Amino acid sequence: MTGREDVIELLVRQHREIRELFDEVAAAKGAARTDAYHRLVRLLAVHETAEEQVVHPAAREGEGGDAVVDARVAEERRAKELLVSMDKIGPDAEGFDTLLAQLRDDTLSHAAHEEREEFPRLRAHYDQDRLLALAGAVRAAKRSPPRARTRVSSRPPRTSSSARRWPCSTAPAT
Numbered sequence: 001m002t003g004r005e006d007v008i009e010l011l012v013r014q015h016r017e018i019r020e021l022f023d024e025v026a027a028a029k030g031a032a033r034t035d036a037y038h039r040l041v042r043l044l045a046v047h048e049t050a051e052e053q054v055v056h057p058a059a060r061e062g063e064g065g066d067a068v069v070d071a072r073v074a075e076e077r078r079a080k081e082l083l084v085s086m087d088k089i090g091p092d093a094e095g096f097d098t099l100l101a102q103l104r105d106d107t108l109s110h111a112a113h114e115e116r117e118e119f120p121r122l123r124a125h126y127d128q129d130r131l132l133a134l135a136g137a138v139r140a141a142k143r144s145p146p147r148a149r150t151r152v153s154s155r156p157p158r159t160s161s162s163a164r165r166w167p168c169s170t171a172p173a174t
């Protein structure tokens, strides 16, 4: 189905799936809400972990890359903190909806920044073969979240936050 997606197409598709899952969690009740929330947390974990390990290092290449990526990493750190708070209280708790709405706004804004400012850098710096290889690396990271160690850049990770795991302890293993 999506075997020939390049890395940008793959990540944009995941952004769309994340947005749909936010809507599903907001609309669901009871066990269905908990299930949708777990799927959302898991997808966020695999998506952002793959970006940290595969996409951000590649996007740092070239002038201005560090500033663009550092801003995205800071947004991801805030989302992690919010998710930890949501994990603590659970999807049935009072106040969860407020945190969910905030996480949704932050995440969709973050995704828009990536699509506008970060992903075009990949398109500009790498040829299509490399973009397809990066997609393979993202898929490999997805198969083994959150401990995937796939790297496509010789540059070391620049953020200590990348060592902080995405909170997906409540998500069922697949």
Ligand SMILES: [Fe+2]
Residues within 6 Å of the ligand: 048, 051, 072, 076, 110, 114
């Ligand atoms: Fe991201």
Ligand SMILES: [Fe+2]
Residues within 6 Å of the ligand: 011, 015, 047, 051, 111, 114
């Ligand atoms: Fe993203």
